[in-house]
Amino acid sequence: MKFVVAPDAFKGSLSAAEAAAIMRDAILATLPTAKVQCVPMADGGEGTLDALVASTQGHLVRVAVRNAQNQPCETCYGVLGGGETAVIEVAQVVGLTTVPERDRNPFTLTTYGVGQLIAHALEAGYRKLVIGLGGSATNDGGFGLLQALGVEFFNVAGVKIPPFPAGLKEIHRVSFDHLLPAVSKAEIWLASDVDNPLCGKDGCSAVFGPQKGATPKDIAVLDEALAHYADVIEAERSGQWRHCPGAGAAGGMGFALQVLGAKMGSGAKLVAEYCRLDQALADADWVFTGEGRTDPQTARGKVPHYVGTVAGRLGIPCVLISGSFTDGVDALYDTFVSVHAAVNCPMSVADAVENAEALLFSATRNVARLICRASSIELDNQNVQHEMVGHVQRIRTPEVEE
Incomplete structure (x- = not known):
């Protein structure tokens, strides 16, 4: 048997x-x-990096970035066997378990470090990325991530806004002029364990906000701020991404990465393919x-x-x-x-x-x-x-x- x-x-x-x-x-x-x-399986959240690296006999690359609390930390991304594909697990950088419960504040935690990790992999020459979305402590819609890749956000006075979610409601203009050029040349696949949109009753703030420290009152404020953020970006890029399946994954990082051209897929399916589950x-x-x-x-x-x-x-x-x-x-x-x-x-x-x-x-x-x-x-x-x-x-x- x-x-x-x-x-x-x-x-x-x-x-x-x-x-x-x-x-x-x-x-x-x-x-x-x-x-x-x-x-051993994963679906884009914790364990995705280990599962994919182990199943393909790849290796890890250590990198110094900023964590969710904007503090220096050392983390890693993986390179799959064959040496062509880099794997990034957002939970390694801004995971819920990396932030003490007393410090879980969706208005202050940033995804900037995830963008730094993506930039490092791209600058190292990798043009195929698999990004595992899941288990994040953040709820900034990828606001910090985009800034780490060169996207700039300005308030009504023309002053650049720092990469913290409290500034989302102040956005007046966005510029992609200094976006890292390698982003447009990369094939980015998103491994997600959810299909939630960015905003609304099924959005990231309403569904996942409470576990990240959001009160019922906070949820309404966060959702409104993310809707405004999406309005500005979608007007600039002439597209609609907030309702795409998985836009609300990882506190809205799914939205930001799809704006950059990333393709969303089932994290469990992707891991299963690499781990040859069907064969087993x-x-x-x-x-x-x-x-x-x-x-x-x-x-x-x-x-x-x-x-x-x-x-x-x-x-x-x-x-x-x-x-x-x-x-x-x-x-x-x-x-x-x-x-x-x-x-x-x-x-x-x-x-x-x-x-x-x-x-x-x-x-x-x-x-x-x-x-x-x-x-x-x-x-x-x-x-x-x-x-x-x-x-x-x-x-x-x-x-x-x-």
Whole structure:
């Protein structure tokens, strides 16, 4: 019996590779004779860079840029095997997890560093870029990113506006005269996990703003500022990009990059192609996938939904094991034969993160046991007990939230 394990990262606790290895161990602890192939996945957010570089045997390039808080930092972009394509993951520079919760302010955080990273890759000679959009802490519509690439914004007095989102509402004129020439010669592909527009009830401010520190009142202000920003740019460039699918990805960076000619695509599909997911599934009997938290956004391009859809097309049953779920799980049964939460009792988020390895192992083991029973395969309970030792000893009793 062959299992393919293709999870996304469990944000804040496990990388996709770590999650896949834990699920593999749980399956083999229950069914030692099984064949398990790990295909760590990503959809444009955290883990995209690692997944693509590892699957193509590429390498990393270290670069000094500015982070979301406009402070100097060192980060990297990847060069895929073959040496022609550079991969940039915005979460590496302005990721939500890189900004302490107390400092998450959508009016001050900038995407300038992402533009610096793009400029570095272009100036190094790469003319094909894959940019993973997802997991950002910013909500500036790519305002800072464009400035790092040479785009200039001016207020009514003709004074250049600095690259911080508080200045969006002051924009009177934009100039692309000093845009880095290499941008127009590059083929830029955007790997996104969402298809939201820039503005409106489904836009980046309304949907993703709250997790980035925006209050309900802030959301209206941010949305209005981004609409004004889009008005000025679209009038100058004679186009309409704010309603394009994915324009709201990564706090609106999808909008800015599409203005520059970038092409939007499914991040999960792009990663799957590089990681040869279809090839791995060709002779699989079961597919396991997962993510840290499953919510309504899962069905809009996230890794589990993509994996489940591909598996379904091939007639292979797919199981979803995530850290936790919000309402709306029933809608997922069209894609998965069953869905499971790794969290097995009331606990705080901190406890769930600390115990993520053991919880995921236990949940996967339980599903594997059920599959064995349904397939009339004798369980190897002794092996399960042995394999669980390393995981159980890391569990501490969680505190129940009052």
